[in-house]
Amino acid sequence: MREKKYLKWYQKLAYGAGDLASNCSYGLVSSFLLLYLSDTMGMNTGIIGTLMLVSKVLDGVTDVFFGRMIDKTKSKLGKARPWMLYAQIGVSLCLLLLFSVPDIGETAQYAYFFVFYTSLNAIFYTANGIAYSTLSALITKNSTERVQLGSIRFMFAVVTNIVMGFAVTGAVAHFGGGAKGWRVVAFICAVIGLVVNTISCLAVKEVPDEENTEIQEEAGQKDDKLSFVDTIKILFANKYYIMILVLYIVYYTMSGLTTGSGIYFTTYVLGDASLLGSFSMMKMFPVIIALAFTPMLVKKAGSMQKVNFWGYVINTVLSVFFVYFAVKRNVPMLLLVMFMKGVFAGTLSGTLNALIAEISGYTYRTKKVHMDGTMFSCSSLGVKVGGGIGTAAVGWLLNIGGYVGTATVQSQSAINMIFHMYITLPVVFGVIITIILSMLKVEKANKEWDEKHNVEK
Numbered sequence: 001m002r003e004k005k006y007l008k009w010y011q012k013l014a015y016g017a018g019d020l021a022s023n024c025s026y027g028l029v030s031s032f033l034l035l036y037l038s039d040t041m042g043m044n045t046g047i048i049g050t051l052m053l054v055s056k057v058l059d060g061v062t063d064v065f066f067g068r069m070i071d072k073t074k075s076k077l078g079k080a081r082p083w084m085l086y087a088q089i090g091v092s093l094c095l096l097l098l099f100s101v102p103d104i105g106e107t108a109q110y111a112y113f114f115v116f117y118t119s120l121n122a123i124f125y126t127a128n129g130i131a132y133s134t135l136s137a138l139i140t141k142n143s144t145e146r147v148q149l150g151s152i153r154f155m156f157a158v159v160t161n162i163v164m165g166f167a168v169t170g171a172v173a174h175f176g177g178g179a180k181g182w183r184v185v186a187f188i189c190a191v192i193g194l195v196v197n198t199i200s201c202l203a204v205k206e207v208p209d210e211e212n213t214e215i216q217e218e219a220g221q222k223d224d225k226l227s228f229v230d231t232i233k234i235l236f237a238n239k240y241y242i243m244i245l246v247l248y249i250v251y252y253t254m255s256g257l258t259t260g261s262g263i264y265f266t267t268y269v270l271g272d273a274s275l276l277g278s279f280s281m282m283k284m285f286p287v288i289i290a291l292a293f294t295p296m297l298v299k300k301a302g303s304m305q306k307v308n309f310w311g312y313v314i315n316t317v318l319s320v321f322f323v324y325f326a327v328k329r330n331v332p333m334l335l336l337v338m339f340m341k342g343v344f345a346g347t348l349s350g351t352l353n354a355l356i357a358e359i360s361g362y363t364y365r366t367k368k369v370h371m372d373g374t375m376f377s378c379s380s381l382g383v384k385v386g387g388g389i390g391t392a393a394v395g396w397l398l399n400i401g402g403y404v405g406t407a408t409v410q411s412q413s414a415i416n417m418i419f420h421m422y423i424t425l426p427v428v429f430g431v432i433i434t435i436i437l438s439m440l441k442v443e444k445a446n447k448e449w450d451e452k453h454n455v456e457k
Contacts (some may be wrong), residue, residue, distance in 0.1 A: 006140035006207065007149075014203030015139065016152030018132050021088065021197035024159040024189040025095045025125065030259045030387055031161075032168055033098060033117075034395055036182050036417030040404035041101050043109060045403060047394025051114045059122040063381035066127045067374035068231055070134055078206030080138055083131035088197040091192035099186035101179075121388070128197070129383065136353045139362065145390055146357055151291035151350035152162040155454030158291075158349075159282040167281025169263075169273065231374055240359045240442040241375065244352075247288075247436045249389070250383020251348070254429035256390020257421055258283070264398070265422040268330065268410050272396055283342055290346025297347065299401040303443050304351040304358075312434040314344040319427040326423040345430070358442045365449045397421055 009017075037043045066083070073079045098118045101109055136149045170190075172181035235241050266275040290311075297307045318341045325333040360375040401417025403410060 003322075004142060005145065006142055007145055007204070011139075011204050011435060012145070012148055012152055012198050015149055016156045016200075017136065018084070018135075018200035019153040019157040019194050020160045021193040021200060022132065023122070023130065023157050023164070023197075024193035025091050026353060026383075026387070027161050027164045027259075028095065028168065028186065028189050029098065029117075029120070030391055031164065031262065032255055034260055034391060035263055036099060036103070037113065038398075040179055040182060041109065042405065043113075044399070045395040045405065046399030047110060047395075048113070049392040049399070051336065052117065052388055052392035052395065053119060055114060055118040056385050056392070058118055059385065059388065062122045063125050063130065064232065064235070064374060067134075067371075069127075071374055073373055079140065079206075080131040080134040081201050081206065083127045084135065085198065087124045087126075087131070088194055089127035091120060091128055092194045094120035095193070096183070096186050096191045096441075097134045099182045121298050132200075133353055133356070135204065135206070137357045141207060143354065143357075144295060144299070146354040147295045147304070147351060150353045151294050153353075155288050155291050158287045162281045162284045165262075165284075166277030169276070175272075178383075179235055202349055202367075213329045231371065234363065234369055234371070235374065237367070238359060238363050240362055240440065240445070243436055243440050244356060244359055245382060245442070247354070247433060249386040250429055250432050250436070252383050252386025252392040253393075253432075254386075254426050254448045256387040257429075258390075258426050260391045260394035261418060261421040263402075264394075266416050269419050269422070270329065275331070278335060279338070282338045286339045287340030287346035289351055290343050291350040293351040294347045294415075298351065304347075304355055305437065305440050305443060308348045308351060308440075309434070309437040311344040311347050312430065312437055315341045316430055316434050320343070323423060323427060326419070348433075352429060355440070355442065358446060362442050362446055365446065365453075394421060401430040 024272040034045065034048060037048055038045050070080050073082060075082050077085065094116050096119065098113070101112060104112065136146055136153075140146060140149070168185060171185050175181040175184040231245055262279060263273065263276050266279060267273040294307070298304050301307050313351065318337055321339045322334070322341060325337060356375060360371065363369060365370065397417050397420075398414065401411075401414040403417070
């Protein structure tokens with residue numbers, strides 16, 4: 001039986017554009033905030049890294065909270081859309097303030113950074129991000145459309161990050177350089193994020209309750225009575241939730257590490273900061289190619305897990321050549337291998353949300369509790385905790401390596417540390433991801449449960 005279709009082509013594009021809005025803030029913060037604070041404001045990278053980690057500990061507490069709030073929300077806009085719409089205002093405001101650190105004394109500057117960095121991530125970006133991810137489960141019940149949504153949104157994320165890799169440092173210089181240049185660029189990103197997020201949110205509609213009659217009858221009342229503690233217990237009773245949460249944290253730790261160290265790698269290891277755009281493109285562009293074929297590959301393989309696992313196996317093999325060409329400082333071959341790695345590993349990006357929806361379905365099957373918003377909290381938690389650890393690690397490792405932001409020439413130990421951050425450690429994380437993917441067989445578990453209980457699609 002053919003699954004019902006819920007979305008028109010322009011709604012899929014509008015939903016995907018939400019990741020453009022998201023990456024206007026996340027991309028700028030993860031790639032350039034540390035550079036702005038260390039090289040423009042003269043702040044210590046080790047202290048910044050520590051503050052980032054402390055912030056992420058506080059940040060992690062709010063994810064499940066906002067997930068539950070979304071599950072309990074009832075409004076004309078639905079459950080998730082109000083949170084996505086209004087939280088972006090806070091995201092844009094905090095983004096501008098983070099790149100406008102005032103001259104108020106060293107201690108006060110660190111406190112200022114901590115307050116607005118935490119506000120951005122723990123409150124506004126959390127609410128917006130969880131709501132946005134949850135929408136993929138609320139605006140369609142069609143599994144193919146969910147995979148398409150995941151692919152489209154990450155295409156927008158990839159393009160946004162490529163553009164920012166090429167444009168940000170040049171734009172900062174164009175607008176006067178220094179603190180003023182960063183402030184203007186942050187303002188532009190904040191406005192773009194606010195406008196695009198609004199369009200993305202209002203262009204789609206959540207599936208009405210009538211489409212979920214069975215869920216409402218069997219699980220609706222029980223969901224509303226769940227306490228916060230009960231919710232946590234149900235989440236962690238699902239082994240696939242633990243796997244996807246760890247996967248998210250490892251994936252975004254790796255991403256935060258490479259994103260945060262990229263500008264340092266091209267500047268101090270390769271000696272040409274302008275190469276950041278090329279490296280960003282070769283890292284992200286192949287993901288677009290992978291995402292274009294992801295729905296077809298998943299349909300043919302019959303499993304997202306199989307496609308992702310074998311993609312990462314090949315990615316791991318290619319890592320041997322990646323390290324070799326990095327050691328040789330062979331930039332053309334390094335870029336080529338990076339491109340090839342991205343093609344094979346890129347399918348994961350487009351299927352993450354669809355996998356979470358499957359895991360949420362597993363919870364409903366085994367516990368008779370429907371909690372999409374709470375389940376999707378793992379995406380926000382993983383992005384922020386993983387990205388925070390990765391970015392914080394850049395600050396710590398730079399400090400350990402002896403990096404001095406105001407110095408014209410860096411020591412060899414600092415350059416070696418930058419090399420390992422951008423080249424060696426991501427390979428290790430890739431192996432860990434491959435191992436997790438080998439066990440993440442939630443689709444198979446759901447099919448077996450349905451067959452055992454005679455559930456028809």
